[in-house]
Amino acid sequence: MILCFDIGGSAIKSAHAYAPDDVRPHGRVPTPGTDFDAFTQVLRDAIAAAPVPPQRIAISIAGVLDPETGAARVANIPCLNGRKLHGELQAELGLPVDLANDADCFALAEATVGAGRGHEVVMGVILGTGIGGGVVVRGQLLNRAGFSGEWGHGPVAQRVLGQPEITLPAFPCGCGIAGCLDAVCGARGLEMLHRHLHPGAAGDSPAIIAGWQAGEAQSARTIAIWIELLAAPLAMIQNLLGAGIMPVGGGLSKTTALVAALDQAVRPLILRRIDRPLLVPAECRIEPGLIGAAVLGLANAAAKKPGAGIDPASREN
Numbered sequence: 001m002i003l004c005f006d007i008g009g010s011a012i013k014s015a016h017a018y019a020p021d022d023v024r025p026h027g028r029v030p031t032p033g034t035d036f037d038a039f040t041q042v043l044r045d046a047i048a049a050a051p052v053p054p055q056r057i058a059i060s061i062a063g064v065l066d067p068e069t070g071a072a073r074v075a076n077i078p079c080l081n082g083r084k085l086h087g088e089l090q091a092e093l094g095l096p097v098d099l100a101n102d103a104d105c106f107a108l109a110e111a112t113v114g115a116g117r118g119h120e121v122v123m124g125v126i127l128g129t130g131i132g133g134g135v136v137v138r139g140q141l142l143n144r145a146g147f148s149g150e151w152g153h154g155p156v157a158q159r160v161l162g163q164p165e166i167t168l169p170a171f172p173c174g175c176g177i178a179g180c181l182d183a184v185c186g187a188r189g190l191e192m193l194h195r196h197l198h199p200g201a202a203g204d205s206p207a208i209i210a211g212w213q214a215g216e217a218q219s220a221r222t223i224a225i226w227i228e229l230l231a232a233p234l235a236m237i238q239n240l241l242g243a244g245i246m247p248v249g250g251g252l253s254k255t256t257a258l259v260a261a262l263d264q265a266v267r268p269l270i271l272r273r274i275d276r277p278l279l280v281p282a283e284c285r286i287e288p289g290l291i292g293a294a295v296l297g298l299a300n301a302a303a304k305k306p307g308a309g310i311d312p313a314s315r316e317n
């Protein structure tokens with residue numbers, strides 16, 4: 001049994017995994033954000049409460065690891081920030097630890113038991129509060145540190161677009177760069193785009209999407225521009241990776257018509273001619289982080305690998 005954790009800024013969820021399709025969620029506790037001893041105690045308590053002694057620990061975390069030093073960058077959990085997390089957790093818990101970024105775990109879950117099953121190259125796309133993703137090639141993460149698939153950042157958002165044409169500013173992003181897709185196409189970005197296009201307009205992202213589905217003109221304009229912003233970068237990503245499928249997760253993907261509209265905008269822009277959907281709704285709707293962590297832990301257990309994360313002593317990237 002692999003003991004899996006999905007560690008986010010507000011909660012630590014756990015599960016007992018026996019196979020990729022047999023992941024049994026076990027509970028959730030608030031994340032001790034500022035106290036590392038309390039944080040590791042949550043993990044130790046879960047080990048003690050497990051029905052059988054776990055072979056290893058597999059963790060999905062909302063952060064990235066420096067590929068050179070192993071230092072974690074976890075904005076929402078200050079007590080983990082800067083720690084050489086992989087090595088420290090293995091030492092604290094006395095078990096092999098597998099550690100991966102949450103978007104990468106999502107991609108791994110989709111590639112193994114979700115919409116990406118049977119595809120050699122899977123690009124997991126997250127359209128949620130933020131824009132992100134992960135890349136899985138032949139069942140393996142392309143990069144274990146969490147820095148691949150991060151297509152939401154970089155100053156690439158189109159500035160002149162739409163019918164009729166408009167010019168958008170380069171909206172500032174939380175990463176410090178202006179013009180990222182994350183700033184204008186995530187759920188909050190979509191709302192900001194809507195207010196920018198229609199001064200005085202209200203409505204959160206579900207309302208804008210519902211308005212688009214109902215044919216309401218302002219929402220339709222916003223969604224048309226949102227799709228245009230996303231379609232060109234996604235086409236470029238597909239040309240780069242040759243992804244056979246792009247499962248789409250995150251809150252904005254709950255509207256399957258929106259995923260279908262985006263797919264129809266992307267496919268004419270790629271080199272490959274493909275007569276089936278490329279962007280499809282993700283299938284692991286419940287706990288993709290836990291499932292992805294389970295996939296990672298089970299694979300490494302089968303290969304009898306020492307814990308896989310990033311630390312200076314066992315760097316593979």
Ligand SMILES: [Zn+2]
Pocket residue numbers: 152153154173174175176177180182183
């Ligand atoms: Zn950014």
